[in-house]
Amino acid sequence: MALFECKVCNENYSDVDESHVPRVLTCGHSICQSCAAKQMSNSLILCKTCPEETITKVRDGDVRNLQKNFGLMQTIEMFQQDLPLKCKEHQYNLAEFVCIEPDCPSIDKSMCRACEEFGVHTGHVMRG
Structure with a gap:
């Protein structure tokens, strides 16, 4: 798989x-x-x-x-480039999660733990 x-x-x-x-x-x-x-x-x-x-x-x-x-598509693209996923909001953090909240207004769906806990994705449904 x-x-x-x-x-x-x-x-x-x-x-x-x-x-x-x-x-x-x-x-x-x-x-x-x-x-x-x-x-x-x-x-x-x-x-x-x-x-x-x-x-x-x-x-x-x-x-x-x-x-x-788009979050999944962005993740696939990053994996194809073999680059580590970085959070766009917090460049020093790895993007550990992808927001799958249907109504999320954020364009960038990859996020770090800080975004998940305190940022624009707080309370959103995510995959890690």
């Missing part, structure tokens, strides 16, 4: 191949755009990862209207 892959099709996410761009579901899980399109029925997607039934309503029945997981 690869580190950055869709849990439905097991294909690697991509920031270049639009069909494998990670899209965020209401529950916070991500699936690739291709799987989102295949799983959508009547503008609804059932999350296959959640232990409980979680449904995402897709605006206008177009999976491109689902939010891209």
Whole structure:
């Protein structure tokens, strides 16, 4: 199992191949755009990862209207460059978490512990 892959099709996410761009579901899980399109029925997607039934309503029945997981895409890009992830707000800290809060206004989703505890991402849903 690869580190950055869709849990439905097991294909690697991509920031270049639009069909494998990670899209965020209401529950916070991500699936690739291709799987989102295949799983959508009547503008609804059932999350296959959640232990409980979680449904995402897709605006206008177009999976491109689902939010891209920019934090994950940024992390993938950094890993491809083989650079350590640094927090944009606190350059001296490593970015240990990725904000997956659907309504997060921050453009940069990678964050350090200080951002998670005291910064713009306080109280947000995150992955570490």
